[in-house]
Amino acid sequence: MPDQTKRAPSLGARLADRIRGAIISADVDLGEALSEDALAAAFGVSRTPVREALRLLQTQGLVSVVPKSGTFVFSPSEADIVELCEYRSLLEVKAACLAFERARAETHAALAAALEEMQAAAAADDMKRYGRADMGFHLAFFAQCGNRYLTQAYDMCLGRVSALRTHLAVLSQGEPARSLGDHARMVTLFGGTAAEDLAEILDRHIRRTRENYIEALQGRLRAAAAADPRARLRRKLGVG
Amino acid sequence: MPDQTKRAPSLGARLADRIRGAIISADVDLGEALSEDALAAAFGVSRTPVREALRLLQTQGLVSVVPKSGTFVFSPSEADIVELCEYRSLLEVKAACLAFERARAETHAALAAALEEMQAAAAADDMKRYGRADMGFHLAFFAQCGNRYLTQAYDMCLGRVSALRTHLAVLSQGEPARSLGDHARMVTLFGGTAAEDLAEILDRHIRRTRENYIEALQGRLRAAAAADPRARLRRKLGVG
DNA sequence: ACACAAGAACATGTATCCTAGATGAAAGCC
DNA sequence: GGCTTTCATCTAGGATACATGTTCTTGTGT
Numbered sequence: 001m002p003d004q005t006k007r008a009p010s011l012g013a014r015l016a017d018r019i020r021g022a023i024i025s026a027d028v029d030l031g032e033a034l035s036e037d038a039l040a041a042a043f044g045v046s047r048t049p050v051r052e053a054l055r056l057l058q059t060q061g062l063v064s065v066v067p068k069s070g071t072f073v074f075s076p077s078e079a080d081i082v083e084l085c086e087y088r089s090l091l092e093v094k095a096a097c098l099a100f101e102r103a104r105a106e107t108h109a110a111l112a113a114a115l116e117e118m119q120a121a122a123a124a125d126d127m128k129r130y131g132r133a134d135m136g137f138h139l140a141f142f143a144q145c146g147n148r149y150l151t152q153a154y155d156m157c158l159g160r161v162s163a164l165r166t167h168l169a170v171l172s173q174g175e176p177a178r179s180l181g182d183h184a185r186m187v188t189l190f191g192g193t194a195a196e197d198l199a200e201i202l203d204r205h206i207r208r209t210r211e212n213y214i215e216a217l218q219g220r221l222r223a224a225a226a227a228d229p230r231a232r233l234r235r236k237l238g239v240g
Numbered sequence: 241m242p243d244q245t246k247r248a249p250s251l252g253a254r255l256a257d258r259i260r261g262a263i264i265s266a267d268v269d270l271g272e273a274l275s276e277d278a279l280a281a282a283f284g285v286s287r288t289p290v291r292e293a294l295r296l297l298q299t300q301g302l303v304s305v306v307p308k309s310g311t312f313v314f315s316p317s318e319a320d321i322v323e324l325c326e327y328r329s330l331l332e333v334k335a336a337c338l339a340f341e342r343a344r345a346e347t348h349a350a351l352a353a354a355l356e357e358m359q360a361a362a363a364a365d366d367m368k369r370y371g372r373a374d375m376g377f378h379l380a381f382f383a384q385c386g387n388r389y390l391t392q393a394y395d396m397c398l399g400r401v402s403a404l405r406t407h408l409a410v411l412s413q414g415e416p417a418r419s420l421g422d423h424a425r426m427v428t429l430f431g432g433t434a435a436e437d438l439a440e441i442l443d444r445h446i447r448r449t450r451e452n453y454i455e456a457l458q459g460r461l462r463a464a465a466a467a468d469p470r471a472r473l474r475r476k477l478g479v480g
Numbered sequence: 481a482c483a484c485a486a487g488a489a490c491a492t493g494t495a496t497c498c499t500a501g502a503t504g505a506a507a508g509c510c
Numbered sequence: 511g512g513c514t515t516t517c518a519t520c521t522a523g524g525a526t527a528c529a530t531g532t533t534c535t536t537g538t539g540t
Contacts, residue, residue, distance in 0.1 A: 008307065008531095009307075010307060010492090010493065010494095011493075011494075012493090012494095033521095035520090035521075035522095036521080036522070037520090037521085037522095045494080045495085046494060046495045046496070047495085047496090047522090048493080048494055048495065048496090049493080049494070049495095051522085051523090052291075052295065052493095055292065055295055055296070056295070056299075059296070059299040065522080066502095066521090066522090067248065067250060067501080067502090067521090067522065067523075068500075068501045068502050068503095068521060068522055068523075069501090069502060069503080069521065069522075070502095070520090070521060070522080071521090071522085083386075083387045083388055083389050083390075084389055086387055086389075086390075087387055087389035087390055087393070090330075090334050090390070094330050146323075147323045147326055147327055148323055149323050149324055149326075149327035149397065150323075150326075150327055150330070153327070153393050153396075156393075156396075157389065248501095250522090250523065250524095251523075251524075252523085252524090273491095275490085275491075275492095276491080276492070277490085277491080277492095285524080285525085286524060286525040286526070287492090287524095287525085287526090288523080288524050288525065288526090289523080289524065289525095291492085291493095292523095292524095305492080306491095306492090306532095307491095307492065307493075307531080307532095308491060308492050308493075308530075308531040308532055308533095309491065309492075309531085309532055309533080310490090310491055310492075310532090310533095311491090311492085
């Protein structure tokens with residue numbers, strides 16, 4: 001059996017990265033149709049690697065390919081957001097606990113560095129940079145948790161979480177300060193020897209992002225309903 | 241966006257099921273090479289759906305495709321087994337807790353039914369049937385946990401867990417009785433209103449399977465070393 | 481006897497072609 | 511006018527042909 005390390009990633013894998021990037025950067029909308037032909041033409045390759053890329057993204061839940069119909073960017077329902085956040089929370093709480101047990105010092109250093117970057121980004125009012133630093137903070141748990149499957153599971157939903165952030169994040173009042181506070185408390189916990197509240201802080205932190213997303217989603221749905229031709233017609237005709 | 245429910249599964253998906261079945265049933269060995277051409281010929285289809293199936297299985301960790309080299313059935317190391325079991329345990333403990341909170345009665349019924357089947361299988365000395373019933377027992381937690389992502393994550397590693405069971409399970413002395421005892425205690429817990437020990441029982445249960453697999457893997461490695469052509473040649477020639 | 485290099489054999493990667501199913505609009509019927 | 515049917519068109523599914531990289535073999539030179 002070959003070593004399988006450091007092999008050139010296939011064209012399909014690279015395409016998947018680019019398409020994922022496009023989704024996360026909000027270059028394409030949630031629920032939007034992605035034609036294999038169009039993607040192939042856009043990237044200047046044949047459909048075969050495009051299909052491979054879309055299948056990959058499908059397993060990550062970023063797109064859903066419907067046989068004979070089309071491929072569509074995922075479009076979360078409110079229940080999806082609730083469950084995804086619950087799922088993310090359980091992974092992250094476990095990873096944080098493992099990292100605390102197994103590599104407290106290393107994790108503490110990584111968290112502190114990420115926090116510093118977050119503070120710098122907040123000071124510069126650069127939300128994109130802040131988002132990246134925030135992601136780095138949470139990834140530190142997984143980098144140190146010592147369980148590849150757990151890390152992989154997080155990678156699996158990372159795309160969706162990132163997409164939610166960019167597509168739905170709305171800046172609530174006083175949010176950066178509260179967020180920074182939570183993160184700072186976690187760094188402090190990792191500097192000590194006991195972490196009783198770690199799970200609670202993390203869970204509450206993620207729960208807040210959940211409420212944020214749901215609020216934004218509802219706003220989106222209202223806007224979509226307002227723009228829906230049939231609804232507009234009904235309103236215009238005064239039909240309730 | 242179409243409804244995407246109840247669509248005919250693609251040929252690739254069906255092939256993936258069959259190949260996974262072959263791996264789980266130990267029709268092919270761990271680490272064995274799977275040629276796309278050979279599979280295509282065996283199933284009477286072209287390579288395209290075979291490739292799709294293998295990519296699917298790759299995301300489930302059942303095979304690893306090495307660019308330009310080949311596709312190989314996964315072959316766990318001891319560390320893989322440790323991490324996989326730790327991962328499985330965390331998913332299952334969480335699912336069990338959620339099921340307890342959200343659908344105690346339904347879960348209790350499902351667990352009791354599965355336990356009954358396990359007892360019947362044990363009485364009949366049908367280990368294959370026992371294995372299926374055991375899997376059904378654990379799946380009941382996920383069916384009732386109310387979080388699709390958690391369920392999906394378990395599905396993701398279910399293939400590997402099943403493969404480990406069939407490829408590596410060795411029957412330790414007094415194992416069926418102890419296993420049945422653990423499961424019976426869990427059923428009892430779900431009949432009550434508090435489940436303090438649930439996590440501990442589950443975790444210990446899974447930890448025991450882990451030790452079982454590791455022991456079997458070490459035996460396999462010893463056997464493989466003994467069967468290694470070079471080693472055999474050296475032995476035959478009396479070269480030490 | 482050994483090391484090494486060239487090449488055959490075989491693996492997957494990619495492109496292209498053809499087919500079948502789904503969708504939506506336009507035409508025809510009631 | 512509203513409803514149904516039909517057909518053009520676009521989608522993905524699958525087959526095949528060719529390109530390219532890997533690996534093992536084999537033969538040669540030392």
